Amino acid sequence: MALRLVKILPPEGFNDLNELVNEDDIVDSWIDKSEGGKTVINLLADVELTEKILGELETKFSGKEDYRIVLLPISATLPSHSDDEEENKDKATEQEKDDERVNRISREELYEEIKKVVDFSWVYLVLIALSCVVAANGLIRDNAAMVIGAMVIAPILGPNVGLALATTLGDKALLKRSLKSILYGFSLGISLSFLMGLIINIDPDVSQINSRTVVSYADIALGLAAGVAGCLSFTRGISAAVIGVMVAVALLPPMVTTGLLLGSGMYDLAYGAGLLTLTYIICINLAGIITFLLQGIKPHSFVEQREGEELSRYAIFIWVSLLILLSVIIYFEFL
The missing domain is CATH 3.30.70.120 (Alpha-Beta Plaits)
Incomplete structure (x- = not known):
């Protein structure tokens, strides 16, 4: 223990x-x-x-x-x-203690862990750039190993989990930092991939690219599962590197695919890849907020709790509305 x-x-x-x-x-x-x-x-x-x-x-x-x-x-x-020492204690006392356990690391420790992977820095941008270069090579060459390697490098998970935690706690400062990292990170990733698409010949029939130009309801399930897995891993104190592999698998490849196809002028296919990227972002954030709420993560003071609950409701409403809209688009355009 x-x-x-x-x-x-x-x-x-x-x-x-x-x-x-x-x-x-x-x-x-x-x-x-x-x-x-x-x-x-x-x-x-x-x-x-x-x-x-x-x-x-x-x-x-x-x-x-x-x-x-x-x-x-x-x-x-x-x-x-x-554990044997605990079993020898009075059962009534143990039951009371079990009722008070949160089955996760403390809110304060969780906040500090996530804050470390949210803060915007030049290292964050460099890792985004490197992961995009590796992912683009893997996609173009139809090399799954390269794509997986890029997933390990990509620091995409932190800001998205930070955004979910910020809306759960009503922490506006963390919310701004998370949005800033997401905006700059994805802007750099799309821009760099776009430039590579301009100068490199892209074959849209390559399986690593083609498979990420369509969206289905299975992708919604994957995004939700990735969001829950990532947030649970954070709250249980599992290594951030492991979490990065689990969740970056949903975000990095379609993002880079979108940029490559845009740069190559294949706008119809880029639309599908971009929609897939947006689907994963929405699902990960929605699943993250719900996971944090179900684990009892909330602000300490009463005033902060009210602000956090209000912000969480707004965030859930927005993410659910966007997910419904995406579901309708998927139904009419991809099914």
Whole structure:
């Protein structure tokens, strides 16, 4: 079972050190004192209970600013925290604790993980450019291995999951950063692919290209599944590289295909590839918002919760409306 270390630097004059959190929620605790006399409280807890603990600490320190809480991952501890020890505890206490588990990493940890892959930078643009070059070569040469390699490089997942989380939490700052990364990333990808389409002879009958010029209801199912898988992987703390492979498979190839076909003047086929790309974007974001909501991810304060719920409703309405519109287009043009 994954553990986290919560390091607490309490505000000055705070003496209620023994009643910070419920002892049943933690594996172990100890207090350190620095040379300057600063008190550091250490709590070792299951990852699934850290959100509850952080919420309790934030409530206790409400109105104070001179404190700091740091959450650190734990690779291993000795003696180990075994499941047998938990089974020997009182069943009633265990049931209460199970009811309080969120079955995911904490909201705060999730936010920091996603924020790292959302922030716009030159590295992000370089990775987008490199992945497009590799994907274009794979598509033109009908080489699936190259396409898969491009999927591994592409940092497309982060901004889309960030957009879903931002609308769930009502976080406008994260929303703006996510939209900026998506806009610049896709603009660069389409533009670079367009230029390659201008100078390279494109054969639309190549299977890697041709298969991405039509849209079906199966693609909607794929997009929804990819969105759920990506968000669940983030909330469970799985490596971002693994998530990138799962979700980039839905976004990168059709995006590059769209640019290549536009550059080659094959506008009818480019329309189909562009529609496929848009379908995946809509499905991933819709599935992401619903997944986050079902996992109980919400803002901490009441005011923020109201804003988050309102923004989530608007986002779901918009994504569902677009998905219905796409379904109608698919029915009349591709079936």
